Amino acid sequence: MIRIQNIKLSLDEDESLLKGLAAKKANISMRDIKYFKIIKKSIDARDKGNIHFSYIVDIDTILPETPKIIAQKYSRPQKRIAIIGTGPAGLFAGLSLARAGFQPILIERGSSVENRQKAVSQFISERLLNTSCNIQFGEGGAGTFSDGKLNTGVNSPLNKIVLEEFVAHGAPEEILFQNKPHIGSDNLPNVVKNIRKEILSLGGEVYFDTTLIGIKTDGGIKTDGGIKTDGGKITSILCENEKIFDIEVENVVLAIGHSSRDTFQMLFDNGIMMEQKDMAIGFRIEHKQKFINKSQYGNFAENIKLGAADYKLSSQASDRGVFTFCMCPGGTVVPATSEPGAVVVNGMSNFKRDGENANSAVVVQVKKSDYGEGILAGIDFQRKLESDAYIAGGSDYSAPVQLVGDFLRNKESKAFGEVKPSYSLGAKFYPLHALLPKEMTLAIQLGLQDMDRRLKGFAMNDAVLTGIETRTSSPVRVLRGENLNSVSLSNLYPCGEVGYAGGIMSSAMDGLKVAQIIKEKYAI
Ligand SMILES: Cc1cc2nc3c(=O)[nH]c(=O)nc-3n(C[C@H](O)[C@H](O)[C@H](O)COP(=O)(O)OP(=O)(O)OC[C@H]3O[C@@H](n4cnc5c(N)ncnc54)[C@H](O)[C@@H]3O)c2cc1C
Structure with missing residues (x-):
């Protein structure tokens, strides 16, 4: 089996060309190839002027043998x-x-x-x-x-x-x-x-x-x-x-x-x-998917072969790490509480990822020492924030929201700009900067500004934050x-x-x- 790395196809080229290109790289005649398999396909968008697909493929001149599996025998449990x-x-x-x-x-x-x-x-x-x-x-x-x-x-x-x-x-x-x-x-x-x-x-x-x-x-x-x-x-x-x-x-x-x-x-x-365990909390951030496509794919943003673009960002601008998590291109923000009187958000998207907005969690590290005493104290910590978010949203499962620009300036939001929140149970303006413990708000503020340096416009005024994301992992x-x-x-x-x-x-x-x-x- 020969593994061929880094075969490039432009966005206009068809995948049917791959076999020929692999054969050429391996110096084998196309006719002799009996086995061909795509192992990995990725988008190479490092050079915005030359965005292309990059492939790893396996080829061979013989068919691989099917491995013989000897079935393991087990005794039966009594219960x-x-x-x-x-x-x-x-x-x-x-x-x-x-x-x-x-x-x-x-x-x-x-x-x-x-x-x-x-x-x-x-x-x-x-x-x-x-x-x-x-x-x-x-x-x-x-x-x-x-x-x-x-x-x-x-x-x-x-x-x-x-x-x-x-x-x-x-x-x-x-x-x-x-x-x-x-x-x-x-x-x-x-x-x-x-x-x-x-x-x-x-x-x-x-x-x-x-x-x-x-x-x-x-x-x-x-x-x-x-x-x-x-x-x-x-x-x-x-x-x-x-x-x-x-x-x-x-x-x-x-x-x-x-x-x-x-x-x-x-x-x-x-x-x-x-035992107690560290986790992360924060908000969902929403942008127009078109904006994310443009910032990741430049002039190729409209090319349907590329689909909806994603991102993954992190920042160490303060003592607490801030990172994006569970990014949902073309998705919506969903109500993810399992308890009454609580608002929890998360994200989803359909396979086509063809919704208006892109959303992602933007969260700050929470340490065990933030919880207080008791093995289950992390749960109380989550619960309190979820209940605060419920009240902040008007106590009817609407979610509290704020524009990113206002969050960065500790200012209340008055009206949405280009980005409208997708949370299906309704959104109510609330000063989210006051919802989290102060040092966590500050870390997210610094983190957003830092991320904006890498993805220009990430911390734009009109982007929307929806609270609160607490179920990132188990406390x-x-x-x-x-x-x-x-x-x-x-x-x-x-x-x-x-x-x-x-x-x-x-x-x-x-x-x-x-x-x-x-x-x-x-x-x-
Ligand atoms: C909205 C949303 C979007 C997500 N998106 C992604 C994603 O895109 N990619 C990704 O990798 N991860 C994603 N995650 C996280 C991922 O879903 C979890 O990491 C994963 O499901 C955990 O698997 P699990 O089987 O350990 O637990 P779970 O999936 O949480 O399953 C636990 C199950 O146990 C059941 N249960 C709990 N207690 C009891 C009990 N006492 N008796 C009987 N049943 C019980 C629950 O009802 C539940 O069905 C997402 C999570 C959410 C909420």
Whole structure:
């Protein structure tokens, strides 16, 4: 196999030319090429006068052999393997365990993806929040109503496996080679549904609208100041839907994400060891997508082959780092609270990314020392800001907004300019500079000005800030040891955004890792 790097195609050239160019580079006749695959496609926009596509491809004169897979055999667990949560971590753990014949049982507090869409629409149309089923909770997890960006900083062979599974379950094939792949909010529900269908077809079970509310152990729980035994195990889980019932379990994957605050409290009350964790908070910033296209692609901004441009910015202009996060080209700002009397924002876009505005989180680092005492103090810190944002927005789930120019000058905004906020529940002007602790506001102000030096116009007067973005990651981590099990209970596996992942890809990969560890316990 020969890997050819850096094949360039201009924006006018067709991808069908690639094979010939690769053959030429490798000094092989086109006719002899039996295998050709695009490995990576990226936009090279470093020189605004010569924006082009850059490819990495694999070619060969023979067809690759299909690797022989010797199926591992497993003994059967005597009781169920339960997975709590059907976000990417839970779904991928479930898929892997189901394929190995374990018939896992998945417990999800929210509804199936089909019914979840109705709950989210109802919140937007009637301001009626369903606290179990919303943008954070429900089948597919937090990222189901998202841009479905699949970038990750985690370098692992599991990355490719996750992308291939997404495609096998209905995601667009180009995610396999795009440098910055995304699925889009319009494709995600279908992908999620197809993964569920496969789990069910293999004998797994999924309980929707069912919440884990308690655990029973063999009494050997290991806590900070409590009983010192290593052999503690969960024996059953307590679940609630219309009724409360027990399920006897042999292993539990805890893939509950970062927003299930009552569950964190329940685990804490049961002595499960956790620690505080740093995170970030801030706002969504919105610009016209046309402006972002122009600043990234210059004269090529209108070229449809390039699609909607993105950006990623960071600043160390103050002691606290400020960075953009979860940028959604052509997307909208969405109401992402899971609790009543709170405003939380996040972003999503459809696959085409063809909306008017570009949005991104612009957030400042929050340190554990900002929370105060107590393992769950970070949650109280988030809650207070979310409740302040609710009141600032008029106490009806409208979001507080401010123009960037006014935010930088500590001035109240009076009227929108070119950029209109996309938040679907309405926006109310509020001096956002007064919403966050002072030093965090200052850090974001300095950060925005610094970012403006790199992306000219980023801190333009008319750009809109919408508050408040608090659910960037978990403020608490459920501690696990080398074998990925909880340090308190040997058959409880904290997984994904409970402190071990940040985003769809890394959560899915963590799900696969945890599933592998569980499978190995039964390998024969
Ligand atoms: C609007 C939005 C947009 C996003 N966009 C992107 C993006 O473009 N790219 C990206 O990489 N990341 C994005 N993210 C982040 C990403 O979605 C998360 O990092 C990821 O979903 C975490 O996966 P997870 O499986 O660990 O947890 P989650 O996806 O949060 O899933 C946890 C699940 O557990 C369920 N649950 C919780 N407690 C219980 C309980 N007690 N009983 C039963 N079920 C329970 C919840 O209902 C939820 O469905 C976005 C997040 C949001 C909210």
